[in-house]
Amino acid sequence: MRLNEIEVQHYRNYDGLTLDFPKTLNIFLGENAQGKTNLLESIYVLAMTRSHRTSNEKELVHWDSDSARIRGVIEKKTGTVPLEIIISNKGRKTKVNHIEQKRLSSYIGQLNVILFAPEDLSLVKGSPQLRRKFIDMELGQVNPIYLYDLVQYQSVLKQRNQYLKQLAEKKQSDLVYLDILTEQLAEFGGKVLFARLEFIKKLEHWANLLHKKISHEKEELAIDYFSSIPLDKENISLEEIQKQLLQSLLDNRKRELFKANTFLGPHRDDLIFNVNGQNVQTYGSQGQQRTTALSVKLAEIDLMYSETGEYPVLLLDDVMSELDNERQLHLLETIEGKVQTFLTTTSLDHLNNKLTVEPDIFYVHQGEIEREA
Ligand code: ATP
Ligand code: MG
Structure with missing residues (x-):
């Protein structure tokens, strides 16, 4: 276009x-x-x-x-x-x-649009928040339903955290309402997670092709989705993800009530970039980190083309x-x-x-x- x-x-x-x-x-x-x-x-x-x-x-x-x-x-x-x-x-x-x-x-x-600014070169080195924003922006453009689910997720998350605070301060005691919010959170959170896993698989494909080319076929790039809940990521269905997210939230209820916060779910996830099997954020040289950021960013061009024509x-x-x-x-x-x-x-x-x-x-x-x- x-x-x-x-x-x-x-x-x-x-x-x-x-x-x-x-x-x-x-x-x-x-x-x-x-x-x-x-x-x-x-x-x-x-x-x-x-x-x-x-x-x-x-x-x-x-x-x-x-x-x-x-x-x-x-x-x-x-x-x-x-x-x-x-x-x-x-x-x-x-x-x-x-x-x-x-x-x-x-x-x-x-x-x-794809915007590339100097700060994008810190996609690898920067905070997890930066990488989550990256996924949300890029995925949201090719999949508007994702944006809708994400907005719903964030709104339920906010309500749930407020309610956890009220429970901790003993202003509320009704755990049934917490159950309702937890189910809603797992429903939308599962959709967000499912879409992200699909997206990352495709992004990895295109980014690796570019990374190989820039590194003169010396390096392979793999992108892993780091999930805050235990996930069996191969061929997992949406229903299965929603079920696992719900289970993890229920398993951690005591801690959540104690901390008055939701600390599991896609808002806590991250991306891990591996070059030749090593985490490039931890072990990569500055050049490798830049090549990774450049490959990932440029991969979006091919990805968007393959998704939207x-x-x-x-x-x-x-x-x-x-x-x-x-x-x-x-x-x-x-x-x-x-x-x-x-x-x-x-x-x-x-x-x-x-x-x-x-x-x-x-x-x-x-x-x-x-x-x-
Ligand atoms: P650089 O090469 O340093 O990146 P640039 O040409 O990209 O410069 P911009 O960031 O596009 O610069 O423009 C910055 C200027 O825009 C600022 O100096 C500021 O005075 C002006 N500016 C920013 N916001 C407003 C605004 N709301 N109303 C009027 N002027 C504004
Ligand atoms: Mg400028």
Whole structure:
């Protein structure tokens, strides 16, 4: 798929701006603090309705304004789709084909994006929370039902933790209500877990192919899902997962009541990356960790294509300067020609002599953008 044009109004440091993108590779060039990341972020928000940088929506709206608007025209195999999102202190309003969408899951998935920023290179080294967010974002885009189940899971989890606190403080004593919440948690948690296990298997397939290539066939990458409950992961059915999750929650009830917290379930899980059988987070060199992060990130392109029949749009924020020459070439090779890419940089030095397609270059300066003639 492609983003053919975008219009942003009162978004971050942009007053108003309309751009069209006939070329596959679009480079946004400018000095620091001019609005390069803001523009990529606006594309990300158009796709995901949320920013990757902040959960505070107020920050997205221009200081002098009450609401921001982003409109885009997406081109897919099935035709063109206008998308629109309005952000204000009243919340977010989303439209597909000019029709307002009440459900997040009927909006997300229209435009698929993959964002790659320098902090993604810490996917391997960073916190488990970062890896969970990674799964949730990527899986949510190709599977909107997952997003729905995840939101339900999080809402039951919150209720359940509140209730556990009330029980601990002896403000409540009814354990039957805890049973009901536990069953609901196992139902949605099981769905979340099931979808994640499937997703990780596919991601591993594509990521390993790339990892092998980047490492000149010297390294194999395996991705394991670390579950906080004991799981027999081979060919397990959804019902079986829900049953096992429920059982684990019941087995740990005493501890949960004592700690007044739910400490088992997908909100506590993690990913483990193994290179040639060794945990790369613990034993890998910095280069191996970067190759792993790059492979996993780029694998999403192939995965999304195999799931949806369309390539996603790729947003590369400042990553070229973070990669060595060889990894830069791999990155460009993966995308060139087939994946529409929006790339920000402060200098063209990392790109010179490496591009095989003619890019459009846009100069970004103080919230204004000019296309190179
Ligand atoms: P770098 O190369 O350093 O990453 P950049 O071009 O990516 O720079 P951005 O992050 O896109 O920079 O823009 C940052 C600027 O946007 C900040 O300096 C800030 O002044 C401005 N900005 C951020 N939020 C708002 C807002 N809500 N209203 C107006 N301006 C804003
Ligand atoms: Mg930036």
